[in-house]
Amino acid sequence: MFLENLFSIKGKTALVTGGSRGIGEMIASGFCANGAKVYITARSKDTVLETAKIISNKYDSECIGIQSDISTLAGVKELSKIIGDSEDQLDILVNNAGAAWAAPLEDFPEVGWDKVMDLCVKSMFFLTQELLPLLSKPASSVDPSRIINIGSIDGINNPEFKNFSYSAAKSAVHHMTRVLASELVSRHINVNAIAPGPFPSKMLGSAVEFDYKELERKNPRGRIGTPEDIAGLAIFLSSRAGAYTIGEVITCDGGLVAAAGHDLS
Numbered sequence: 001m002f003l004e005n006l007f008s009i010k011g012k013t014a015l016v017t018g019g020s021r022g023i024g025e026m027i028a029s030g031f032c033a034n035g036a037k038v039y040i041t042a043r044s045k046d047t048v049l050e051t052a053k054i055i056s057n058k059y060d061s062e063c064i065g066i067q068s069d070i071s072t073l074a075g076v077k078e079l080s081k082i083i084g085d086s087e088d089q090l091d092i093l094v095n096n097a098g099a100a101w102a103a104p105l106e107d108f109p110e111v112g113w114d115k116v117m118d119l120c121v122k123s124m125f126f127l128t129q130e131l132l133p134l135l136s137k138p139a140s141s142v143d144p145s146r147i148i149n150i151g152s153i154d155g156i157n158n159p160e161f162k163n164f165s166y167s168a169a170k171s172a173v174h175h176m177t178r179v180l181a182s183e184l185v186s187r188h189i190n191v192n193a194i195a196p197g198p199f200p201s202k203m204l205g206s207a208v209e210f211d212y213k214e215l216e217r218k219n220p221r222g223r224i225g226t227p228e229d230i231a232g233l234a235i236f237l238s239s240r241a242g243a244y245t246i247g248e249v250i251t252c253d254g255g256l257v258a259a260a261g262h263d264l265s
């Protein structure tokens with residue numbers, strides 16, 4: 001019942017896609033700070049290697065950067081081969097890499113549909129499929145392996161921005177989480193999703209010119225998310241404390257979904 005047992009992820013090996021910045025970097029940092037070995041991925045080689053170096057040094061830990069584009073099935077297979085060549089088993093997979101696209105309804109382009117759906121939904125499914133053998137190795141009823149899919153409150157509430165493919169994709173991520181959770185629970189692999197609200201990142205920042213004041217004003221908690229908010233939840237889901245939590249979509253949003261429809265002004 002001690003905290004260090006309940007919430008420990010020490011000695012676990014994790015893969016966080018899109019871990020070079022934003023939410024993925026926050027989760028990778030939380031894992032590394034608490035004794036996990038973490039692989040992070042991104043398309044930009046320089047950035048992912050630099051972030052891995054920073055995290056490794058900051059937390060005296062093993063964070064390994066891998067350059068990888070998982071928007072295609074070929075990229076997904078390549079990444080799982082790299083992981084399989086380095087590791088016999090994987091304890092935690094965080095399907096975090098994502099992209100958004102916003103445009104008015106009449107102008108919304110096919111590329112903005114395909115890019116978002118491919119990365120957020122297709123790649124998430126096929127990377128999970130590819131990594132099942134590695135995730136199955138350490139999985140037991142006492143300590144299941146964990147898959148954490150990063151969805152979004154835009155897949156629950158109507159979105160703030162005109163991101164038609166993104167909100168549909170995130171809704172798909174949430175339901176795919178429940179479907180895969182039911183498929184994999186008997187194999188001792190827990191699948192859950194986190195639906196974040198606003199967190200500082202390139203994706204959200206570029207939509208608001210990196211000025212988060214208005215988003216903070218509209219948030220019931222009065223602020224945007226911090227690394228502690230998202231890493232804490234990911235650590236819970238990956239630890240002994242989260243072993244019996246399966247198929248959930250957990251919001252991490254300062255109350256935006258809970259307060260939807262309430263006038264906060």
Ligand SMILES: NC(=O)c1ccc[n+]([C@@H]2O[C@H](COP(=O)([O-])OP(=O)(O)OC[C@H]3O[C@@H](n4cnc5c(N)ncnc54)[C@H](OP(=O)(O)O)[C@@H]3O)[C@@H](O)[C@H]2O)c1
Pocket residue numbers: 017018019020021022023024041042043044045047068069070071096097098099119150151152153195196197198199200201202203204
């Ligand atoms: N920030 C928020 O407020 C918020 C809210 C709700 C949900 N989310 C979700 O959280 C996740 C992370 O978002 P973020 O806000 O942290 O975004 P971000 O700052 O743009 O980071 C995205 C990460 O994914 C990587 N990436 C993008 N395309 C990729 C590809 N094709 N293959 C491999 N990696 C790729 C990026 O690196 P490269 O560009 O170098 O590839 C980067 O590491 C996403 O799933 C997003 O939908 C974010």
